[in-house]
Amino acid sequence: MKFIYFIFLWYSIFFSFLSIQLLKTHRNHGDLASYEQAIWNTNQGRFMQTTFAPSVHGFWDLKSGHEAEISDNTSFLGFHFALILLSIAPFYKIFPRSETLLIIQTLVIGLGVFPLYKLVVKKLNSRFLGIVFSLSYLLHPGIIAINLFEFHPDAFTATLFLFMFYFLENKKYLLLFLFAFLASFCKENVSLIVSGFGLLLLFRKNKKEKTMGLVLFTLGLTYFLLVVYVLIPRFSNYGRYIYGGIYGSPLGGSLVQITKNSLTKPFMLVKTLFTKENILYIFKLNSSVAFLSFLSPLYFLLSLWGVLPNLLSSNTSLKLLLMHYDILAIPFIYIAALKGVKIIKRKKSLAGVVLIASILTNALFSQYPIHKAFRIREFPIIPQDIIIDKLASLIPPSASVSTQDYISVNLIKRRRLYVFPVYYDKVDYILIAEKTHVWPLSNEEQKSYIEKINKNPDYKLFQKEGGYLLYKRKK
Secondary structure, three states: OHHHHHHHHHHHHHHHHHHHHHHHOOOOOHHHHHHHHHHHHHHOOOOOEOOHHHHHHHHHHHHOOOOOOOOOOOEHHHOOOOOOHHHHHHHHHHOOOHHHHHHHHHHHHHOOHHHHHHHHHHHHOOHHHHHHHHHHHHHOHHHHHHHHOOOOOOHHHHHHHHHHHHHHHOOOHHHHHHHHHHHHOOOOOHHHHHHHHHHHHOOOOOHHHHHHHHHHHHHHHHHHHHHHHHHHHHHOOOOOOOOOOOOOOOOOOOHHHHHHHHHHOHHHHHHHHOOHHHHHHHHHHHHHHOOHHHHOHHHHHHHHHHOHHHHHOOOHHHHOOOOOOOOOOHHHHHHHHHHHHHOOOOOOOHHHHHHHHHHHHHHHHOOOOHHHHHHHHHOOOOHHHHHHHHHHHOOOOOOOEEEOHHHHHHOOOOOOEEEOOOOOOOOOEEEEEOOOOOOOOOHHHHHHHHHHHHHOOOEEEEEEEOOEEEEEEOO
16 A cells, blocks of 8 residues: 555655746646636636636627627636636645646646546455556556546546445445535536446446446436526526537437437448547547456447547547547546456466556557656747746736737736737737737638738737747826
8 A cells, every 4th residue: 555655655756847837938838727717716706707718709899890898707617617726726725726727737637646546456366466457557648638638527437436336345324425415516417427326326236336326327417407408508608508519410409309300310330430530539548558448348348438529529639638628438437447457367467467468558559758867858848938937927917908828827816817819909008929929819710800900009019039929008
């Protein structure tokens, strides 16, 4: 058990450092800014309010010819119903920095090794296998990806689900329900995984656990429907849940269309699911456990349920293990592998197989492979980073700002923050790049907006340095 504490400590220190390094080199973007602004506003007495998150969607409204209208009172809950953020707010109150969120995220992810280790030791009676599974888990490309891809409360779900299964196996049912609810509070779609977990309990021999499964299934589904079709529309500027569609799914652009076409057009569903990209994606997800997860069909199916939106999408970027879209599958892949190992007689020989599979998977599919020391040296602080910090520090905290998404993390602690070019003609300050890194615009579009600002008599170029422009609105 001491070695597990060492693994947790190593992971927490190393990945906290690497997350902060990515922050300092401005490799974080709008997601961190959106979540952090909601937490910061909550601590200022403005419950879950945000302007940055709606400004990102406001840009696409602007792109389609509609003027973006963003209220200062816009609720983040109209985008994602992530009530778990409220548990972070007290820590952020004490340490109001982006680093606080990144360190908390790393710590929570690392905590997942404790229930996993105890489950392996209890079920397989092998501490060595427990250590190997724990190392494998932390080396999984999907775990590393979500840890280093800004900040997302989804990251908490893997640890919460592992604890949930641990409490099930130890018959601590009240704690199981508590962690199921905590997981559901991470994001609106997570409760569907809780429902799926409840369905699995119907296959348990224990009658009490079957009843619990029915309750979990009902509560999870009810919570999802309540949040997505009642609460989020209540908070949303759009009056609906804007993430109801799956990126580029051939089956439709909304949950209703996808469900309807899946039921009425089974051949289209099969064609959508069984693609080379999806097969490779499932291969990469399960290779860390040497495909032992395939030996437990029910939990393997639950892991697929966790990434079903990715499988239904034609967007290949969702299947590269580079972002946060895989996290709901990973805990159940390890639970499935644990169940699979139980049916194999020579268990001790599997430790080496899993360890080698984990190292190879990390080396081949991770954005931050272990054999390259997780690429720390590739993220040095360069002069442009220092310039961004300098120019951002010149903007008063009370001023409204329109800026590039990756600069937004420097300017979060303010009431009004927007992604450029939203409100470019209304804010107090504009801080943008002149030519490079201008998402969501193209270089030509960026140039066009800069020309408009230069011609606007209400603005003056306050400072220009290293390819970055800081405009100030004239009084």
